[in-house]
Amino acid sequence: MSQASSSASVHVRAPGKINVYLGVGGRHDDGYHALATVFQAVSLYEDVIARPAADFSLVVRGVDDPSTVPLDDRNLAMRAAKLLAAAADFDGGVALEIRKSVPVAGGMGGGSADAAAALVACDALWGTGLSTARLHELAARLGADVPFALHGGTAVGTGRGDRLNPALARGRFEWVLVTSDEGLSTPAVYGRLDALREEDGALADDPPLSLDVPIPVLQALRSGDAGDLASSLHNDLQTAAVHERPDLERTIEHGIRAGALHGIVSGSGPTVALLCAGPENAQDVQSALREAGLDPLHVHGPVPGARIVG
Structure with missing residues (x-):
């Protein structure tokens, strides 16, 4: 695919999370730990704006120390955009703007929310039309918290936290x-x-x-x-x-x-x-x-x- 949508920009908002329960198993040979967790998405959000561009670029706003957020492929949002482009055979780029509200390195999945928002924003901007299941698959390749940031609500996570099942949570x-x-x-x-x-x-x-x-x-x-x-x-x-x-x-x-x-x-x-x-x-x-x-x-x-x- 080589044609982007005609949208001037796409703005996506994704929530931070709290782990209301987090059980951590022993470390596996691959260095990861088995998890059993309950995520709850809360009303503290990351905003990602995607604009058409020939290449990939990223700016971040809302942080006191810009050096705490990388602007290259170490950034999950940048990796998400490039992963989606490769998966959809899209040969263009995107200019991403992240407006942060979730604390950096705060245990609330702010970087994962950025990645989820970038997937949704680029999918809409480029008109790639990937299914929810395919976006979830790509999200899981980026990190354990990214699939949950796509779906939100309250969910049980197992494996590395990326295998999700919705949990019924009444009220607020x-x-x-x-x-x-x-x-x-x-x-x-x-x-x-x-x-x-x-x-x-x-x-x-x-x-x-x-x-x-x-x-x-x-x-x-x-x-x-x-x-x-x-x-x-x-x-x-x-x-x-x-x-x-x-x-x-x-x-x-x-x-x-x-x-x-x-x-x-x-x-x-x-x-x-x-x-x-x-x-x-x-x-x-x-x-x-x-x-x-x-x-x-x-x-x-x-x-x-x-x-x-x-």
Whole structure:
């Protein structure tokens, strides 16, 4: 295919995510870990604008330190655009603009949201017309969180997190996020988890290589009761993340004292997600944390995945 669509640009918005449950199995020979997780997409978004171009280029806006976001093939959005072009036999390019709101290296899948948005935007811009299943297949080749950013909502992820099954989540859950100016390296956090398990004498298959999400987590989501979900929040990476950043545990404790039901490190961190009883409770928690000098955000979930807007 060599003809792009006539659109001057395509604007796609994709959400960040919280792992309301994250179980991590032993490290496989390929270096990856088996996961059992529940993703929830929340109302903190990445915006990607795709414009016709002869070659591939990328600009990023909304970050304090531009050096934290690569503009070459290390960027998932750039890789997504080139992967789609190769899959569709498209011989043109695209100028991508990313407007970031999800914290960089914050454990909320911001780069994965960029990649999902780039796939949807380029598919529309170029008129490639790939099926949802084909886009999902390409997304899975880019990273474990990218397929979820395509679909959004609430989902159970297994394998590396890329094998998705929708999870029924009634109602709306209110979260207060506490972001950090200093990111955490996902490989470093997984490496710390492996080291901690070795120190404790854990075997390579303990925890097991295949995992399941506990039934109480799924029941809490189905009930729509924030209190039930609060008692089920869990993240195997949290101990490792706190080992790297002890202040994260203090932030969770501060949030609970401010009235949150419970808190968790999001993914590999360092963003802390505090689950609240409702919108007013979330606003109270947000205000208390802001007065303490933190930078809290009030979001809700679940929300849809990557969508064309405007």
